[in-house]
Amino acid sequence: MERSSCDRLGSVRVVxxxxxxxxxVERALVPGAREAVGQLRxxxxxxxxxxxxxxxxxxxxxxxxxxxxxxxxxxxxxxxAALAVRHCLENGWRRASLLLPDDxxxxxxxxxxxxxxxxxVIVGDLGERFGYDVLNGAFQRLLAGAELVALQKNRYWLKxxxxxxxxxxxxxxxxxxxxxxxxxxxxxxxGFFGEVLASAGADAGAAAMVGxxxxxxxxxxxxxxxxxxxxxxxxYRAEALETSGLEPTAVVDSIAGVPALFGA
Amino acid sequence: MERSSCDRLGSVRVVxxxxxxxxxVERALVPGAREAVGQLRxxxxxxxxxxxxxxxxxxxxxxxxxxxxxxxxxxxxxxxAALAVRHCLENGWRRASLLLPDDxxxxxxxxxxxxxxxxxVIVGDLGERFGYDVLNGAFQRLLAGAELVALQKNRYWLKxxxxxxxxxxxxxxxxxxxxxxxxxxxxxxxGFFGEVLASAGADAGAAAMVGxxxxxxxxxxxxxxxxxxxxxxxxYRAEALETSGLEPTAVVDSIAGVPALFGA
Numbered sequence: 001m002e003r004s005s006c007d008r009l010g011s012v013r014v015v016x017x018x019x020x021x022x023x024x025v026e027r028a029l030v031p032g033a034r035e036a037v038g039q040l041r042x043x044x045x046x047x048x049x050x051x052x053x054x055x056x057x058x059x060x061x062x063x064x065x066x067x068x069x070x071x072x073x074x075x076x077x078x079x080x081a082a083l084a085v086r087h088c089l090e091n092g093w094r095r096a097s098l099l100l101p102d103d104x105x106x107x108x109x110x111x112x113x114x115x116x117x118x119x120x121v122i123v124g125d126l127g128e129r130f131g132y133d134v135l136n137g138a139f140q141r142l143l144a145g146a147e148l149v150a151l152q153k154n155r156y157w158l159k160x161x162x163x164x165x166x167x168x169x170x171x172x173x174x175x176x177x178x179x180x181x182x183x184x185x186x187x188x189x190x191g192f193f194g195e196v197l198a199s200a201g202a203d204a205g206a207a208a209m210v211g212x213x214x215x216x217x218x219x220x221x222x223x224x225x226x227x228x229x230x231x232x233x234x235x236y237r238a239e240a241l242e243t244s245g246l247e248p249t250a251v252v253d254s255i256a257g258v259p260a261l262f263g264a
Numbered sequence: 265m266e267r268s269s270c271d272r273l274g275s276v277r278v279v280x281x282x283x284x285x286x287x288x289v290e291r292a293l294v295p296g297a298r299e300a301v302g303q304l305r306x307x308x309x310x311x312x313x314x315x316x317x318x319x320x321x322x323x324x325x326x327x328x329x330x331x332x333x334x335x336x337x338x339x340x341x342x343x344x345a346a347l348a349v350r351h352c353l354e355n356g357w358r359r360a361s362l363l364l365p366d367d368x369x370x371x372x373x374x375x376x377x378x379x380x381x382x383x384x385v386i387v388g389d390l391g392e393r394f395g396y397d398v399l400n401g402a403f404q405r406l407l408a409g410a411e412l413v414a415l416q417k418n419r420y421w422l423k424x425x426x427x428x429x430x431x432x433x434x435x436x437x438x439x440x441x442x443x444x445x446x447x448x449x450x451x452x453x454x455g456f457f458g459e460v461l462a463s464a465g466a467d468a469g470a471a472a473m474v475g476x477x478x479x480x481x482x483x484x485x486x487x488x489x490x491x492x493x494x495x496x497x498x499x500y501r502a503e504a505l506e507t508s509g510l511e512p513t514a515v516v517d518s519i520a521g522v523p524a525l526f527g528a
Binding site: 127128129130131132133135136138140143155156161162164166167168169170172173174175176177179243 | 391392393394395396397399400403404407417420426427429430431432433434436437438439440441443507
């Protein structure tokens with residue numbers, strides 16, 4: 001059963017596609033995802049692939065999409081890393097303590113890694129390596145005056161063994177301990193959507209976000225003025241939608257149902 | 265330099281003494297602590313030893329105090345464990361998942377440990393064993409419907425290598441992930457102070473709390489109507505007091521200065 005307000009979608013020229021939970025879940029493509037991307041391109045819509053995933057570097061994410069048969073230009077991929085680097089440089093923060101997997105650090109090459117006297121602590125997805133010592137070290141750097149930047153603040157994501165903690169809870173832990181609020185770079189930050197739209201030369205009224213995360217994809221997009229299409233794959237749970245009080249522009253079973261919303 | 269409103273302390277009959285940071289720091293007694301306890305007893309004041317420490321069982325805490333030369337009756341020691349057990353039983357929650365060190369679990373013998381289908385997740389001080397897997401397991405139990413009880417929610421405490429994360433940040437992480445608020449048992453919960461006063465047969469106007477934690481000891485006590493004496497040992501930091509907006513009844517350099525406030 002599909003639910004939508006199709007009028008709102010008539011003006012859309014740019015579609016933002018979330019990756020994990022929308023195009024793929026773990027290592028498998030969502031059925032029909034490749035074809036849906038092709039259909040959206042055939043309709044003349046500009047695409048942006050937007051993700052909060054920070055457990056992988058940009059080059060790795062590009063390779064993964066191409067390996068799954070979803071061709072894209074590098075300029076179509078938007079991750080929080082570049083926005084975080086720019087935010088730090090704009091504020092004169094060059095020395096950064098990186099709570100990130102080693103192979104993601106290449107995205108932060110314009111900063112200088114420094115765990116001794118950092119200007120900023122940047123928190124990404126350490127996954128199972130989030131532990132007491134790592135968090136306590138970050139806390140002590142915050143107490144010593146470092147700023148706190150979070151690549152994203154998602155609550156949970158869908159892993160093979162069920163919904164599992166994402167980066168957000170660990171950011172919340174550091175905020176609570178330090179009494180300092182993180183600057184969040186990824187979805188649902190308004191700045192994130194603003195950057196994506198600027199790169200596509202479109203305004204919010206001409207854009208739609210497709211995502212499985214009620215809060216970060218749907219809530220973030222609606223607050224930024226975009227249309228928001230919720231898919232029932234990935235971390236989608238009916239309760240999460242009900243308790244959110246949010247009204248997506250459309251709700252479809254999966255990415256495979258999205259092209260029809262645009263008249264395919 | 266001492267600062268106090270001595271009138272308020274004239275009506276005090278019961279003194280609540282925090283342990284870690286007030287009577288001792290790590291394994292060492294704060295200089296003068298033993299004598300101060302003796303002087304307070306000589307003044308005819310009833311004492312209660314109140315702690316949020318949940319990395320040690322009640323019997324171990326008793327042994328530690330006696331080893332340090334601070335004699336006390338078992339009934340004078342108040343820890344969050346017994347209050348948590350009572351709260352669970354009153355709500356019919358018998359099966360508990362315990363995020364606690366093994367040797368603290370004896371304090372929870374009236375509950376049944378169950379990580380598969382718990383009614384409640386109880387979070388205490390796992391210290392360096394707080395890690396992704398432990399927190400993720402707790403999160404999944406909360407998603408499945410378990411309640412969340414925190415023995416305390418302190419932000420940090422003073423370890424040998426500096427201020428370090430306490431239980432609170434990990435409770436905050438679970439609250440953020442699950443969207444569920446923890447029932448906090450220890451200081452600064454009003455119920456904690458209420459229990460202590462009931463056990464001493466005194467009302468808040470006849471009681472004073474001595475602590476090093478601005479928020480949990482001083483803020484909690486003042487909100488519960490007790491006088492509050494801040495000591496400049498343990499986790500005390502001038503900035504924490506300034507930014508709190510709280511006005512302790514008195515501020516002294518250490519526990520050694522407390523008896524003089526009561527006329528010793």
